[in-house]
Amino acid sequence: MSEQQPNDRLQCRWVKPLVAGAGPRYVQIADLIGDAIRTGELSHGDQVPPQRILATALGVDLTTVTRAYGEARDRGLIASFSGRGSFVTSTEETAGEVRxxxxxxxxxxxxERSIANLALAAMEEVFKRQGDRRLSAYDTGDSNLSAIQAGQAWLRPAIGDLANGNLVMSAGTQAAIYAALQSTSQKGESVLCEPLTYPGFLLATRKLGLNAVTVKVDEHGATPESIEEMHRTTNAKVIYLNPTLQNPTTRTMPEKRRSDIANTLLKLKMTLIEDDPYWFLLNDAPPPLVTFTKGARTYYMASLSKCLWPTLRTSFVLMPVGEENNSFLESLRSSGMGGSPLLYGLTEHWIRTGVARQIVLExxxxxxxxxxxxxxxxxxxxxxxxxxxxxxxxxxxxxxxxxxxxxxxxxxxxxxxxxxxxxxxxxxxxxxxxxxxxxxxxxxxxxxxxxxxxxxxxxxxxxxxx
Known part of the structure; x- marks a missing residue:
């Protein structure tokens, strides 16, 4: 340890030398903080040394200590405040707990089993079937016809023959929501939603300069009367709804409410963005809203990352029936030229082999x-x-x-x-x-x-x- 001033030594009284070969130095420093809390050398509310002082005390560069303090914050050991420094937020009882x-x-x-291992086993088959050249190409969302056909089979239990319509694939639902909003709304316009809703939708409205306007809800979710009222008040043309296991309230809209809302939207000629990532998790889920609108003015989005595997950031998107959807496709492509052909290939393989259904059950x-x-x-x-x-x-x-x-x-x-x-x-x-x-x-x-x-x-x- 380096030479220190008396006050510096007092601040670093709990610090011990780092051990060569015992792992990354920034991790060792974070461990030292945790150890000092567990032994009582540091208490809740104590200030830990400024980064430069600790770097000097340990003979390491400043960036190592900066990274160590970040690691300590991630573990919940300290909190940092601009202009004030970093303070212990953990206690002896909680310092050893896993976050x-x-x-x-x-x-x-x-x-019972690792989905990651299932994916690894399937990758070899995907490469054999599709080849390196195809998996290296850009996917525009509507170009992978075999994967889209698998998606149609996947969605048929939920939306029936509508699955045979204008189906495309997206690198997750977030990109599809952004594209749908961008292609249907102009900056400054209002978009309707429930008071508590998906953060990704709210982020998209802010980025596009749209006004998220709430409708009234009851124990079943959004009410048709409020949708009509807010449409008249704001001239909103679009509404975003997550009717099954609504995020975050967990409400599931009953079938009668879905039918009433669909009729209201058709009467008002409003566009619906239906986000439906959880439908396959419920054995008793009512039919999606899109089945009541018959696909008219409706973007139906079904992600696989919520019902299968978080890494599988793939979403099937049914575009509005009987409409020109070039604007939506252009918006989708502009956000990243579609998704990964490798993930799309894995999705197709799991659907065709029945593995996807088995994972859902598990x-x-x-x-x-x-x-x-x-x-x-x-x-x-x-x-x-x-x-x-x-x-x-x-x-x-x-x-x-x-x-x-x-x-x-x-x-x-x-x-x-x-x-x-x-x-x-x-x-x-x-x-x-x-x-x-x-x-x-x-x-x-x-x-x-x-x-x-x-x-x-x-x-x-x-x-x-x-």
């Missing part, structure tokens, strides 16, 4: 097991579906959602607050808990118990670090 990220809404992977089983676990631990007001990927938890009045999430993060648990989903200035006071983020059911049980215990505490005031 469990329940903020990303991904499908829980089956415990994901369903794992999701049910995790939701059963959640219902045994979380309070009764938590909203979920027995085979859904997430749970919506409305917080009691004594908890501010951001303070609740920040406190959980100190304890190694990450959830998503309603702010990320809100199209309004004052969102509901709640959090979304995604069941697939935990590596195992035991990790999930630990995280849910932390959440349940925290709900019993009273944190009316905003937490500060001094």
């Amino acid at each position: 469990i990220d329940l903020s990303m809404n991904i499908p829980a992977q089956p415990s 994901v369903q089983g794992e999701a049910r097991a995790r939701q059963t676990l959640a219902r045994s631990i979380l309070p009764k007001n938590a909203c979920s579906h027995p085979s859904g990927l997430h749970t919506w938890l409305a917080l009691p009045s004594n908890w501010n959602r951001q303070v609740f999430a920040d406190t959980l993060e100190q304890r190694g648990i990450i959830v998503a607050t309603s702010d990320a989903f809100s199209a309004e200035e004052n969102p509901e006071n709640g959090v979304r808990i995604s069941m697939g983020g935990a590596a195992s059911q035991s990790d999930l049980a630990h995280a849910l118990q932390q959440i349940s215990s925290l709900l019993m505490e009273d944190r009316r005031r905003t937490r500060t670090i001094v």
Whole structure:
């Protein structure tokens, strides 16, 4: 360790020499911080040394310490504030805990086998069948006819013969939503949505300069009367809806409501963007909205990353029936020239061989097991579906959602607050808990118990670090 001034030595009293060959130095430094917290040498609220002082003390360059502090922040050990420095946010009891990220809404992977290994085994067949030349080409979304035919077979249980229509593929639903908005709306126009909705949709509206305007909802979701009222008020031509296992509230719109909304949209000549990533996870899901509009003025989007495998960022998009869709296709291509031919090839292979259906069944089983676990631990007001990927938890009045999430993060648990989903200035006071983020059911049980215990505490005031 390098020569230090007395005050510097005091700040670095917990620091120990790094060990050559014991792993990356930035990881060792983050480990030192965690060890110091566990031994009580650093306590909650203590300031850790400025990066230059610690770099001098350890004889490393500044970038190594910068990276180490980033690693410590990722572990929930410290928090950094501009102009003030970095402070310990963890405690002796929580410093050794593994962070469990329940903020990303991904499908829980089956415990019995590795989907990654299934993918590796399938890749050889994909290369044999399609060849290196085809897999190296750009895919424009509508050029891979064999994959599109597989997609038609995949969607037929949900939308019937409509699947034979104008189907294309997209590198995930986010790109398709952006393309649909860009091709149907002009800057400054309004687009209707529910008060809490998919963050990717909200991001797209902001980037395109569109106004996301909310409609009223009840226990079944958006109401036809409110859609008609807001159409008259704002002259909105487009609405975005996620009617099955709505993200984040978990609502599933019943069949009668879907029929009524479809009739309203057809009467108003409005365009519908239907985002339907969870339909295949529900055995009792009502028919998609597109079946009631008969495909007219409707973009129907079905992602595979939510019901199969997060890495499979592939979405089938049914474009409006009886319309010229060049504008949408141009927007889709401008965002990245389609998706990966390799992923499209894997998608096609899994659908044609029946592997995709089998994975869905296994994901369903794992999701049910995790939701059963959640219902045994979380309070009764938590909203979920027995085979859904997430749970919506409305917080009691004594908890501010951001303070609740920040406190959980100190304890190694990450959830998503309603702010990320809100199209309004004052969102509901709640959090979304995604069941697939935990590596195992035991990790999930630990995280849910932390959440349940925290709900019993009273944190009316905003937490500060001094």
